[in-house]
Amino acid sequence: MLVVSTEEVFHEFSSGKLDPTALRDYARYLYQKKPGTLKYLLLFGDATYDYRNILKENQGKSFVPVYESRESLHPIYSYSSDDYFGFLEDAEGEWSEDYAGDQTVDIGIGRLPVKYLSEAKQVVDKLMHYEDPATRGTWQSKCTFVADDGDYNVHAEDAERLVQFLEKTPYQAEKIYLDAFPQIGTGLDQKSPKANEAITSAMNDGRLLVAFAGHGGVSGWTQEQILMLRDILGWRNRDHLPLFLTATCEFGRYDDPGVVSGAELALLNAQGGAIGLITTARPVFASSNSLVSEAFMKAAFQPINGVLPRLGDLIRQTKNNSLAGRINRNFALLGDPSMRLAYASDSLKIQSPDTLRGGGQVTLSGSTSFDGEGWLEVYDQEKTYQTLGDENPKFSYKDRKSLLYKGKISITQKQFSSSFILPTSLETGSGRALIRVYAQATDGKRSALGIARPFINGKNSTPITDHTAPILSLYMNTDDFKNGGETDDSPILFAQLADNSGLSYTELNPISAVLNDTLTINLNSYYFPESNKLGQVIYPFKHLPPGSHRLQVQAYDVFGNRVNQSIEFYVVPSTKTYLRNVTAMPNPFTQKARFTFEHDFQDDDTEITFYLYDLSGRLLHQQSLQSYVTPSPYEDLVLEKPELNTGLYIYRIFVRSLSTGRSLTGGGKISYIK
Template sequence: MKRILHIVSGFLLVFTFAQNVKAQNPSVLSSGNWYKLAVLEDGVYKIDRELLQQMGIDLANLDPTKLAIYGNANNGILPQANDEGRTDDLLENAITVTGQSDGKFDTNDYLLFYGKSPHYLSYSQATDQFQFEKNPYSDTAFYFLTIKETDGLRISTVALPKDDISTIKSYQSLEVHELEENTIIDSGREWYGERFNNSTKSHKVSFATDGIVGGSDILVFTSLLSGSSGASSYEIEANGSSLGTVEMNPVSTNKYTTRADTQSDTFTISSSSIDLSNGLDLNFRFTNDGLSDGYIDYVHARMQKRLNLSQGRLLWYRPMGASLITFEISEGNASTQVWDISSPIFPIRANTEETSGQVTFASAEESTTYMAFNEGQELTPLLIKEIDNQNLHELPPADGIIITHSNFLSSATRLAEFRLAHDGLLVEVVTVDQIFNEFSSGMQDVSALRDFIKFQYDKYNQLKYVLLFGDCSFDYKDRSIEMTNFVPVYESRNSLHPLQSFSSDDYFGFMSDDEGEWIETVGGDHTMELGIGRIPIQTNEAGNAVVNKIIRYQTNRLGFGKWRNKITFIADDGDSNIHQIDADKMSTYVDTTRQELNINKVYLDAYVQTQNKSPLASEAFLQAISNGNLIVNFTGHGNEGQLTNEDIFNELMIDDLNNNILMSLFVTATCQFGNYDYPNRVSGGEQMVLLPYGGSVALITATRPVYANTNYKLNEAFYFSAMEKEGDQFKRLGDIMKETKNNSLVGSGNRNYALLGDPMMRISFPKQSIELTAINGKSTDKLDTLSAFGKYRISGQVQSNGTVDTKFDGVVTLTAYDKPTKFQTRGDESAKQIFDVRDVLLFQGKATVTEGEFDIEFIVPKNINYSFGEGKLSFYAVNHLSTSDAHGAFSEVIIGGSKKVTDPDLSPPEISIYLNDSTFKSGQTVGPSPVLLVKLTDQSGINISNIGFGNELLLSLNDDEPIPLNDYYEANVDTYQEGWIIYPLENLVPGRYALTLEASDIFNNLTTEQIEFFITKENGIKLTEVINYPNPILPDTDYTTIRFDHDRLGEDLVAYLTLTDMQGQEIYTQTNRFDNVSDHSLELIWNLEGTGINRVRKGIYIYRLKVQSRVDGSSGEVFRRIVIMN
């Protein structure tokens, strides 16, 4: 924040251009050798022979006249407003080089330049006010040394007449005490100084008073804070004498109000009234309710001091008054130099006279700021490093830019290359240091990132997306933990109010000339012109893992499946049902605008809660993730580590996710789940994105506390955008996020939402459409009602741009739904609520698609809702090459009543139960996570409706609660009379198990089959992250790679691969040996042409991977499915 201090004289000129420089010239850093130097404070800095040698410069051949210093002497942070003047490349500074006249850099030669501190200090003579602002982004400023082809810029000397003009021997000194040690709400850009609490009730602040003018007044400016909800105050003493009391206002105990009261005061001390021989000691004593802390924000002291060079250096400001004055400085010498630094980039040396230690010179009215120093008292800059040439000013046009840290350059470049190959997007990768070097003179500043983006945006009018590829922190200066702020985020000015303080990447998308200031009051909102996203990695390894996830999501052929047809809405309970009501509104919108998408609902109040936990709701949440959803949408309460007060989803659950292929876009309309700028923890949202083999592919999430009405407005805007197509494709995430933000502007609540993911990525909506063309040969405008016991042939087409795609050959899955079922919530925390769910399955099976056409038959089961109403036929298809998919739905089919049955089926289904593969025999022993395989056969088809009692597909393990498996049954291709259940049994404890499977056909003929098996204690090798790719194996592919992680580093291992068909016949075996294993991940390759037989036929197969140690004989095994397509 800017602090207004009343002071007598002086100001420091800010060097800017009148308007933004949109130069087409290359950056000065594009050629030559460049050395980066750091400075911490205002002063004249010296570069001698030794420092040049450290740089590696060839001094023997150095022409000192070619030495040059570049830097912009930024006075504090860059302006936020886009229409304010700024410099977008480095400027050459005027310097002096002693000894350059002989063309050599000799032993005693040296270079002097003026270095400007990173902090802001300015004075207006018109208002007689100082402004001081501590730079929130950096405590270090930077300059650059180079050797030019031409002569470098040198300081000139000016001489003014001193006759008959007034002489000034003193100046106004502003002493600043402003520590940055504490943050109150872990948000915003402001940090505060000394903390007062129960153990520390007082703090002392000291100022030097050397050279103070006797009898002059000292003005003390204070800014103090208190978080007390009761009475609190500060007693201030100056050198033991009472100076005054600051009464603080109480703050509310509500956690969503301002967390501290701030009071600014001014006190006057007469230098003649107290002893200042040992300096000025200000003691602050805090009195409060004992429950809350207090803080010093700043203490500034203004005092009049003599112009005295006893400390060797002196900075001061010219007072108002006569057009010509003479300054007289004591304790100087013949070597004393005075520089006019009114323009710190172009200092001018004053012509001084020295007599008996008194140095005098004349000053003109236009000069405002001076620096005097004695030889040998110059400061020394810190050599950072020699930097590589760079030229962001001449980057080619780009559709997207990835801004990253140099640590992550390789993984960021991989993503850019993928975007070009996969999407045809031109993407440039740049580092934050490169941007800072050219746009903020090497200094960290979030506005430099924005200025670079706008430079590129204005230059080509092509840029649409920016990805910030790296983690960030509200702690810009790494005070709390080192190196978490890799790609800075914009932090609000407000640092005290939990709901009005924010962090946001939106700032980097404000490209209009009248935007950028982003005031934090009503009417301060801007609209975004770019889609912005962030991937909050802290290592290049994590970057590669996320890039792998994105590539896998967009290219892995295993990723095709009807999960791409589904969106799950999850809603919290309580709060007058607002979360459920909001979720229902959004689900209704999706259901009516995109009927091809199927809606799943997990409403917390619909599940039984025990001791403030809801294990069934949690299980449904996790199932939605593991089974795959295009989008998972949560509305309700949450924090950084969990969702809902009942903790239905938390960090531990995220760690256990393994939805490697079926990754969703998560939308979490809740508080803080996606907070990505806390340096000391990783939020649940970050975990979801960073998890290497699961979680989510991207999130739209809140980073701070937010209101429910804000959540809904933004959530609604998201679906309005996400469900719309641009041309024949759904939008990229960046476009969706941009439109979402622009259409839900509500101040800081809107600003607190972020996209954690790649804005250039598209959600995996199926690309083509499926249209129902006929039922039993009748067109869609003449359809019969679908009734119980009726047999129906469903005909349809895969279409592209409204016409049948005759090149589409593959398999279509039909899911037939009855009418929606009405459910009622339990009313545990609010009134009971009715909501609809389409949960009654009538049929689920597959058919062959040939040249875009397909037919599929099934018989409607007895268990339907016999009232007449609209059901739904949902389609999903994937071609044989697994390169394209399609979806569609028909929601106007009437379902109800029954057909007359003349020859009823009286025989129950046949059931065959296996574990892992069809060679299993009841009573065998298996590992703790076997795969249940159930083959079901019936001449009329299998009932998967959940209407009625006792006719569902039910799995029972011992005496546990039965598990419905209706959703897991799928009829085989081109038949409704046979199909399979494939269901994972995970993490079973050792012991004996009785497994019972109940199944009915569509006439409710019930049958039961039982097996028993044993689970052994897992003492062997632990195999995790087992995947194979490609899967399916396409006709033009001859191999698949099987990769797995293990826990036996350093041992000799043997891997046994066995492939069996669904009838249990062994098709192929392979053995691989791995000696002295040095990697947690191993791979083996199965060559389909190396089976000793012809290529394996098309179908679904089970492979067993067994890994055994040759050290102790222990082993571990897993079973997985593989699909072969010929």
């Protein structure tokens, strides 16, 4: 590994002038000096289109130059690109910026867009934490594919093609297609809180990869706001960070010093977000997005000399296998190119019966290369679903959502075995089930993943007889809770379940709850098995209104025997009056400032009012906005180009819940430089 400063490179290769070509020439010098040794180039610093440092936003920040296209006005055909530093072969270096300039990248290039020493330290700590064996878990086996609606379903079709690449591997695909979720509002004012919740849930649970295709911008995804900056600020998934692939416009713009894009924010988030992003710095076309995304999926799960690729290998292969003139140059890796994703390091073999049947006992066995523990999941056959057809005709796709069994296994002498009874509530007809086992070594340093696809068809010819319902006990927050007792406004439901035959969490017979006879909640994802006969539901409620509430919980065993139990509790009104984590960025500011804060009105529509005062208390500026219901308690607003003189100012932010009328306030001081 070799670390050099930009000043050293400029001194040797551009007579001290700030020149991107100096970086490229230095990389070529190393590339030729000892052929085959230079593999990756990490650009450790943010970038700016302002090479001459004319803008005030550039002052005091760390910048590593980026190549800026000769075309600077056209929104599509202008671009910034780090690819230039990887054109290292003979006769390369003058970029014609058209199809004739479709030169291949010879090394893997990534960038960490940090501006300050504090940001650099946070990102490095985050990268090191990602390598900690204590962070490993089942999230390593899961990938999420998000698709926008409209455009004649082209984004969902693109996502389906990406999923097909994953089906050849033991990794699991989750589909979040916007048109499969209900939307509120009309026309350009439509929003999709449920799709937003699904993305938030995926981030909280952890994913190896999150891929998005659709419309977007520097501040989020889709017109329906399924992902916004406030969501990114609220991510607290430090122990299970995904790589993002965002085939959308400008989400990763990293060469504008006055803007912190959503991609940059996800990478710089010290408490969560992303471990890296392959993202875009300018507007892009759906056709080239598809080329890039497919090239990525071909490379992401294809071993190189028996080992899955590092991020630098991944971006290099993706770029070289999706050449399309200047258009694919807008994609960049924001991340460490020498890092490898948290792939499962070992393989795992599963022996299962040829055919599974409902109501019958199943015994599985298998082997891997270490001792430890594992997590077993059995899914029913695929089922055809349709989107809602909000903007275009309904789109049909297949998905595997019905979980038949999940449980822990012990691996001893590199072998494991598990027995359980399948539920009788299966999909009709014959198809392929899916069995997946994720395993982890005792020391946490190795993991393995394996799948089997036996047939599944009908019920067992000699079913086991069981007419006894499961045992269910409920409490809120603590196990000494008394029915009808008091809770805070965000209590946690604990539901302990036991059944001698096993519990059901299929689509047909899920674990569910009904709050106040109106809101139905599927609890399958919140069930945590302790064995194949015993487990616990842990479900967090958020910001319930004060007063009495009644909750009914229902569960089935594998033979369809049902238990139903209710619990009552009284929510005590919150006495909090202040916003949390109120910050202003940048501070001081010159053109615009972004204010972020956390409130207690999650899942409420809110009214936000912003006031700016001088030091004498005179009101200088006021603005209001309404924020639609969101599962994130984080919000943000922007103050842009105010008519102010250089100086220190006071700001206040008021947030009012439109459902309860409660208000919270917060504020601080901010400096403006004209």
